[in-house]
Amino acid sequence: MQDIILMAHGSGGDAMRNLIEKDFIKYLSNPILNELLDSGVFELSERLALTTDSYVISPIFFKNGDIGRLSVFGTLNDLCVVGAKPLFLSLSFIIEEGFPVADLRRILASISQACNESGVKVITGDTKVVEKNKADKIFINTAGIGVIEKHRDWRNRKIEPNDLIIVTGGIGEHGLYIMLERLGVQTDDEVKSDLSNLTDLILGALDRFDQIKFVRDATRGGVATLLNEICSKYGVEIEVYEQDLPMKEWVRNASEVLGIDPIYSACEGRAVLVVGKSQAEKVLEYLRSHPLGKDATVIGKVKSTNVAKVYLLTRIGTRRVLESLKGDILPRIC
Amino acid sequence: MSNLSYIKNLTKLGPEEIQVIVQKIHDLAKDGEYVIMEFCGTHTREISRYGIRSILPKNLELKSGPGCPVCVTADEDIDYLIGIAEKYDLGVITFGDLVNVPGSNGSLNHLRAKGKEVKVVYSPLESIRIALQNPQKNYVMVGIGFETTVPSLAYTIKKIVELGVENLFYLSLHKLTPPAMKALLDAGEIKLDGIIGPGHVSTIVGIKRWQEYLKNYKIPFVIMGFEPEDVLYGIYFLMKKIKNGEYGVFSTYTRSVSSEGNVFAQNLVDEVFDVSDSVWRGLGVIPKSGLELKPKYSHLDARKKFALDEPVKVRKTACRCGEVLRGVLKPYECPLFAKVCTPTNPKGPCMVSSEGTCAAYYLYENS
CATH class of the missing domain: 3.30.1330.10 (PurM-like, N-terminal domain)
Incomplete structure (x- = not known):
């Protein structure tokens, strides 16, 4: 038995x-x-x-x-x-x-x-x-x-206009993959959670650069919710470029089928960094040299301190508010 | 780029081509006032999500229609569902958005918090698995959705019978879109110059079905895809028809929509459902705009199996979803909008559903 x-x-x-x-x-x-x-x-x-x-x-x-x-x-x-x-x-x-x-x-x-x-x-x-x-x-x-x-310890570094927003890899993978699992969808090998331990990647970055002003891992609520948290915590306006969001092809496809926007879907191995402009290029280079950061991308910037909101510049050239996640779109994913 | 008709893959348009299309729309609309309605909630959401209003001419107004299945579900149906779930201790199986829709005495979410079983599924076939795993409990699967969703539910119903599942019942809240479009035009409450036809529904029902319903109306109806490029090109196409005084049913969503539609899906639905009258939020009873189970399947019909002691009495609220659904009221003209009614604490279904007009305005245009 x-x-x-x-x-x-x-x-x-x-x-x-x-x-x-x-x-x-x-x-x-x-x-x-x-x-x-x-x-x-x-x-x-x-x-x-x-x-x-x-x-x-x-x-x-x-x-x-x-x-x-x-x-x-x-x-x-x-x-x-x-x-x-x-x-x-x-x-x-x-x-x-x-x-x-x-x-x-x-x-x-x-x-x-x-x-x-x-x-x-x-x-x-x-x-x-x-x-x-x-x-x-x-x-x-x-x-x-x-x-x-x-x-x-980055807590006392001041976030300012023109700081850049970097995400360390493809967005939305964990949440969408777990949804597919829950639905019993047979998936290819590449379709999986981004679950990983970010310690080496992040501490390595903090050792090398003193202009990293904020770091948080994007979990529930996805990257959009995290960016909104930055805005309301520091009173800054952030602008994000839709076309630069790193996204695996299967994430795009799954999000269409499930009707879930990957920017609200959870990650378990991605962090978002706010970096002073002068070091952004070097930070990006470092992140990309690390196996967990090879798809790191600048996705936006701190625009002003006039308003605490996130705006998305869409691929058709329009600009709209990017709200944080409202309610819950996904059942237990973490 | 003078002629855009060669464009096959609209979603591959670059920013410069988009600008050309937008400019052409401005040129076409430069004299006069134009009002276009998008019937479908997915269009509503994408138009807001991509800030399309912000690049269109001010004198070209986009109105949102009743094309959101959760939104048009009548209060009495929600109250009935919650009522029978409580009275008969039924497990409720439904698609996601419905759980947040407030009824007179709370939503399905509240019912779940009170300890009743409320399961959210993506695939209706999951309902069979849930029912088979808990044979001692009765379940009701909520059939909600337009022509796009119905085929998978018709298939589920056939499977329920085939597998002899005895503890799973069906509440049909399905709605048909062409009769509602026609009712909206007949009501004459709003003046429309053109209509953005729903892409997914039309993929199932085909162009012909719309032609039957709209043959007596002198208004252009253009079926479009859902990418922002599809919508912009579609609006350009529609504006040309308006300017030329052409009317009838057209499609720029040629990669998906055919004249006959998906005949296999249509037959599947016809096998399981009969057309019936149906109550729409905001629009009232629309003849032949709903679906009920054929007599052969009536033993699965929750309405026949589970009765409430008293007829449902719907509590009046200040929510003005009904007018929003008819295109009479803009979301921000409702006194509750963004004040007491938000996606986190919705007072009406148009703020709940991801395809609801109020949610789209709140999330994407509330700057």
């Missing part, structure tokens, strides 16, 4: 202890975690960043990733974009009763691999099991802590 998760696995008793010792420690072993204390204990004395994110994606396994890899990279990306080098993660599961243990192991192995690739450690965690139909298979929360070296 297939092993499944039972209510007892989340009860705090022996079944849970077994799960932790046999599986969690096996996959995620490191000295801090292995102490098995109520908290992971460590020492740091620098500028720190702390972030948290919950992952409820359906399907939990997809072509080039799964909910485990996503829950590591998603949180690492939130750290690195503020200039933090990720160090430690917490990892919490909410699991639906009856979930196959084999699938849990597969997710743990994936988390382990993602951590090893990234040089981060899971140092504390939690597991809860809820009755059948009270959750959809498995939900994961991770929190991450990282250190910010002073030269990577």
Whole structure:
């Protein structure tokens, strides 16, 4: 009989202890975690960043990733974009009763691999099991802590007119691909999520350039929503060029079929940077030399400080407002 | 570039060619006032999304019509759906936009938040999978959409019967577009010089169907594609017809629309549905503008299976979607627009649907 998760696995008793010792420690072993204390204990004395994110994606396994890899990279990306080098993660599961243990192991192995690739450690965690139909298979929360070296901290650099907006690669891939998966559409190999760990790309850029004035990874709401966030946070007007938005051919096609504008579709491996004009060319050159930034493109610029709005220059030469995402266009994609 | 008729692939037009077309439209419209209506919600959205109004002459007005299936769904139908879902504990399966449309007592979204099952699908065939996976529960699939959507739903209905699915019922809210176009012209409430015909609907119904409906009207009707280049070229073409006093049904969407339309799809629909009268928001009852299941399939008909204790009483609101749908009112002339009614908190369906006129104005022209 297939092993499944039972209510007892989340009860705090022996079944849970077994799960932790046999599986969690096996996959995620490191000295801090292995102490098995109520908290992971460590020492740091620098500028720190702390972030948290919950992952409820359906399907939990997809072509080039799964909910485990996503829950590591998603949180690492939130750290690195503020200039933090990720160090430690917490990892919490909410699991639906009856979930196959084999699938849990597969997710743990994936988390382990993602951590090893990234040089981060899971140092504390939690597991809860809820009755059948009270959750959809498995939900994961991770929190991450990282250190910010002073030269990577861009927060006090001032965004000004003529700064350029760079996106590090093709837009909208994760959201549209997951929608196709949910619909059961058979897709070619090139159709996949852009899920990736941006740490090396972004910290590398922050090490080399002091005119990077803002970095954020484009997730839910897509690039359009992110640009609107910049506008309202800094009170600037941004102009985006429709024709320069990097977009894979399949993204264009899928967006037509699904009626979802790629500029509102989520990414999981793309960042948007605001860069001072004097360094923009060099930043672009650096990004393009990195495997995760080879399609990096200037997509627009900071136009003025008169109004906090994003405008899109269309391919037919008109100009219109580019609003942030309203409501939700996509079901659980991250 | 004096003659544009050689252009085959309109979507490959560059900015200079676009400028030439726009200039020609300005030249054609330079004397007089012209009003054109786009029937279809996808045209409405693309016209707003590409800022097309901003480059057209001021004296050429584009009015938006009732071509958004979610928008024209009557309040009583939404209330009935929510009513039977609550009374009979039905799971509701629907396409996306409908879940946000406010009825008299909240939307399907509210129903879901209250713990009822509301599933959004892209493909109607998913409804069968959902029903088969939960055999102890009854479901209602909401059939919404114009001629473009109906064939896939007709296919789904045939499959429901073929597979003997016993817990899945069907609520037909389908609407047919040519009768509505005709009703709008007959009402004579607005003066129109020309009409932008819907591209997708016409791909299914063909040019002939429109010719039957519009044969007594002296107005040019030009079916166009949806890319901004298609629309601009189409408007240029339409303006030429207006200026020359030509009328009838024309198509510049030749890569998709034929005279007969998609006969296979038409037959599929005829097999499953009969034409019926239907209530349109803003337009009232339009004869022969809806679809109901043929007697052979009536055991699937939610209206026959699930009755409410009392007839639905629609609550009056200040929403003026009805007038917007008839082209009588511009979205920004409604007192609710962009104040209490926004895409995040819509008061009427025209602000909900991605093809709704109010949503298009709010999202793309609200600068």
